[in-house]
Amino acid sequence: MRQGFTRRPKAEEPAANHEKNYITPGGIERLKAERHYLLTKDRPAVVEVVAWAASNGDRSENADYQYSKRRLRQIDGRVRFLTKRIEAAEVVDPEAPRTGQRATRAFFGATVRYANAAGEERVVSIVGTDEVNLDRNHISWASPLGRALMRAAEDDEVILHAPGGTETLTVLEVRYERISVEPFEVPSGSEVSTKKPDR
Secondary structure, eight states: OOGGGOOOOOTTSOOSSOSSEEEOHHHHHHHHHHHHHIIIIIHHHHHHHHHHHHTTSOSTTOHHHHHHHHHHHHHHHHHHHHHHHHHTEEEOOTTSOOOTHHHHBOOTTEEEEEEOTTOOEEEEEEEOTTSOBGGGTEEETTSHHHHHHTTOBTTOEEEEEETTEEEEEEEEEEEEOOOOOOOOOOOTTHHHHTOOOOO
16 A cells, blocks of 8 residues: 555544443443343344334335334444444443542543633543533543543643644542443334334
8 A cells, every 4th residue: 555545643643443442330331231222122123023024025115124124234233333342341430449640630530620711610520432421521531621631630731622722721620439321211212113013
């Protein structure tokens, strides 16, 4: 391959395929719950619809069959993705005892309170890429803000390189506590979408 077609990632850029999937205990439970739901409830229901639709004759013009086969492929793809993420998971418990710098500096699982140049304060928890929830102020360790806060201690100033520009932040507090991850919920309407019509 010619040099012109190769691209080396920048030093600060996280690898596209992380060898390890850092995740909190709540995050791994959420992934496992979703996979369990797909394998034990959603997939069997869709398989039943596929079998019913296939028994109706010509599959090329059978909308129920076509839609259900497509949905089955989506489910199988999601199960494969979840399985890979679970197998690569390295669970890090924020509540585990820490000593030395691991107790005072921001690493994966830390909850950090910081202020921007205008003095506006914000609190974020550094979590895995599968657990990001901006409504709960859960940010990925691989995000620009997560990378800026990594290894910072109280009173440190860090530089945030974000798409909107560069900003200086002051770390006010680093603590380690339980991070409440929103549990997996069955998608609304999923029961309706997998029911086969009455014969």
